[in-house]
Structures are given as C-alpha cells and as structure tokens.
Amino acid sequence: MKKIIHCDADCFFAAVEMRDDPSLRHVPMAIGGSVERRGVISTCNYEARRFGVHSAMASWQALKLCPSLVLLPHNMEKYRQASSALKSIFSDYSEIIEMVSVDEAYLDVTDTDLCRGSATLIAREIRNRVRSEIGITVSAGVATNKFLAKVASEWHKPDGLYVIKPGDEKAFVDNLPIKYIHGVGKVTAAKLARLGISHCQELQQKSLAELACHFGSFAVRLKALSQGIDDRPVNTTRIRKSLSVEHTFTADLAGRDSCLSQTGWLCGELMARLKKLPAFYQVKKIQVKLKFANFSQTTLEKPCDTPTVACFSDLIAEGTARNPLPVRLLGVGVQFMPPPSLSMVEQLRLFA
Numbered sequence: 001m002k003k004i005i006h007c008d009a010d011c012f013f014a015a016v017e018m019r020d021d022p023s024l025r026h027v028p029m030a031i032g033g034s035v036e037r038r039g040v041i042s043t044c045n046y047e048a049r050r051f052g053v054h055s056a057m058a059s060w061q062a063l064k065l066c067p068s069l070v071l072l073p074h075n076m077e078k079y080r081q082a083s084s085a086l087k088s089i090f091s092d093y094s095e096i097i098e099m100v101s102v103d104e105a106y107l108d109v110t111d112t113d114l115c116r117g118s119a120t121l122i123a124r125e126i127r128n129r130v131r132s133e134i135g136i137t138v139s140a141g142v143a144t145n146k147f148l149a150k151v152a153s154e155w156h157k158p159d160g161l162y163v164i165k166p167g168d169e170k171a172f173v174d175n176l177p178i179k180y181i182h183g184v185g186k187v188t189a190a191k192l193a194r195l196g197i198s199h200c201q202e203l204q205q206k207s208l209a210e211l212a213c214h215f216g217s218f219a220v221r222l223k224a225l226s227q228g229i230d231d232r233p234v235n236t237t238r239i240r241k242s243l244s245v246e247h248t249f250t251a252d253l254a255g256r257d258s259c260l261s262q263t264g265w266l267c268g269e270l271m272a273r274l275k276k277l278p279a280f281y282q283v284k285k286i287q288v289k290l291k292f293a294n295f296s297q298t299t300l301e302k303p304c305d306t307p308t309v310a311c312f313s314d315l316i317a318e319g320t321a322r323n324p325l326p327v328r329l330l331g332v333g334v335q336f337m338p339p340p341s342l343s344m345v346e347q348l349r350l351f352a
Helices: 012-020 059-065 075-093 117-133 144-157 169-174 186-195 202-205 208-215 220-226 257-261 262-277 310-320
Strands: 005-010 031-034 041-044 070-072 097-101 106-110 139-143 161-163 244-252 283-292 295-303 328-337
Touching: 005 070, 005 075, 005 117, 012 031, 012 075, 041 059, 059 070, 075 097, 075 106, 106 144, 117 139, 117 161, 139 144, 139 202, 144 161, 144 169, 169 186, 169 202, 186 208, 186 328, 202 220, 208 220, 220 283, 244 262, 244 283, 257 310, 257 328, 262 310, 283 310, 295 310, 310 328
Parallel strands: 031 070, 139 161
Antiparallel strands: 005 106, 005 139, 031 041, 097 106, 244 328, 283 295, 283 328
C-alpha cells in the first residue's frame, strides 16, 4: 500500500510577497500585470479572494471588484528561490518527488523509516519546516494514491493538513462532489449534471458502457476516480506534452495583416525555447490561439514536424477569418510526440 503526500503552497507568489512585507498580510493584494498592459492576475491572497478576485482574471476586472487591491508585479527570481527551498525540504524525506509546478509536489514516502514511517507525521514536519525556514504556509494531503492526496490537500486549505486513512477511501469519495475529479471542467460537469450526477457515488452507479456513450475514452478514468482508484506512480521526471508562447497586446490588432506582423517575433521566442529542450522532443503539431476583443477565442492546429513562421502565419490568417473583431491576444505553440521510451511498444510472442 502506497503512502502519498501532496503538498501545495498557499497562494505562493502572494505568500512570498507577504513574507517580505508583513504590511500586506491583512490587505487584499495580488500578483499580476498592470492594467495599462492588459495584465492578468497570477495569484492573490485570501483577503482578495473574499472580493471575488482569482487567478487568470484580468487586472482591470480585479480592481473593479476590489478598488483597494494592492497589485504587485512579478518577481520571478524571488519565487524561484522559494521554490528551490521547498524542493530541498521535500528531498529530505523522499527521493521519489514529482514537482507538479513551482509550488506543488507529490512525495512517495512508502518506504521511508523517517518519523516512524508515518506519512502523517512527515507531512506535519514538512509543514512546520516550510513555515519556519521559508516563511510561508503549505497545505498537505495524505492518502494511498495521488488523486486522493491531491483532494485531501485542498480539504483544509489554507494552511491545513487532511489525512484519508487506509480503508476510509470509499467513505470519503462517496460524498465527494464531481468537481474534484481531475479533468472534470465546466463542460463535463454540465454533461454529468444532465445525467443526474453531482457526486461520486452517483457516478459509481453508472455503467462503464453508459458513461462511454457520453464521455468516450475518458469514461474509464472517470469511473475509476469516482471509486477512489488511481494507480499512477509518482513520476520523478515529467515529460512535456506541449510548449507555447502567447502575448496580450496593449492595443488590439485590427485585421489579419496586423496579426501577421506579430507572428515573426512570437515564433522567434517559441523557437528559442524549443532549442533549450532535450533532443528527444519531436514536434508533431503546431497550434495557434486568438483571443478577440470580446474575450471570445478560437484555436487552430495542424500536423507539422518542422515549424516555420509561414506555417503559423497560415493558421493565424485562417483564425482571423473566423471572426472580424480585433485581436487582443495571440499565441503560438507546438505539441510533441511521445518520447521513444513511451511510444515504442514491443510485440510479445504468443508462444515461448
């Protein structure tokens, strides 16, 4: 039986800023781009969240909801240092660590003898060390698999610890709202609601065949997670599936030619980032994203193993033809083929 801990720093960027300036602790504050540059909110503290401010929200909208909001620019070097300190603490308790992002990680502590082999005691000690050594708080969840550990870490946020003990998995997931299932967004949730499903127990009662009619191949994972089943290992090496670059313009781009004039430098940034990746990353598709003045957006993609500015330009021209409105955001990106170790499958012999 696995012992998995999921650790997630609370409002990470904002927490680092509040650590360095305690006067920010009791006022609504957020990290994001300026209104003048059409910035968006990266994260905000819990004081700001009470006003409805959240990540990915336009900065002007956040300030409209909360006029007293203190909006700070990013200080990525400071956040990188805090992230490195987090990982250093995690590595004292396990060699099997999956860093999901700069402030979030899974730890497999199944075989450790530290803290008497108790994952709960390890999680408690990690949280105490993060608070004393880094000056921020971490919420943690402990369970027998990654899915349940992730949900548990959200249960008592912020600055909380929740443990799902072995044998309690079914009782926990039965009353779990389906919004906690990874991959269930607004569209899937709406489909489930039409089927009369709002909690995992209701989802468990549906046959796999019935779910497959509505959700295709996702039905298998949907059913398994609703039962609290998740066999994914904690991966110490994460494989990137895609890479993209996007930019929100200070002034809207009016028409196809204005958009095409920006393609060159966007592709240049994308190519520079591609060159930094290991050689096994092979491009299989290119994609573009256009967000229009009314905040609607469209995406396009096509097979391509050798991305060029001309290839992206063709897609952007096609995208602008879909909507006559000016464009506020342009994005270019690629999708990768699975690396050889994952895509090469050996055919087993039927007879010895």
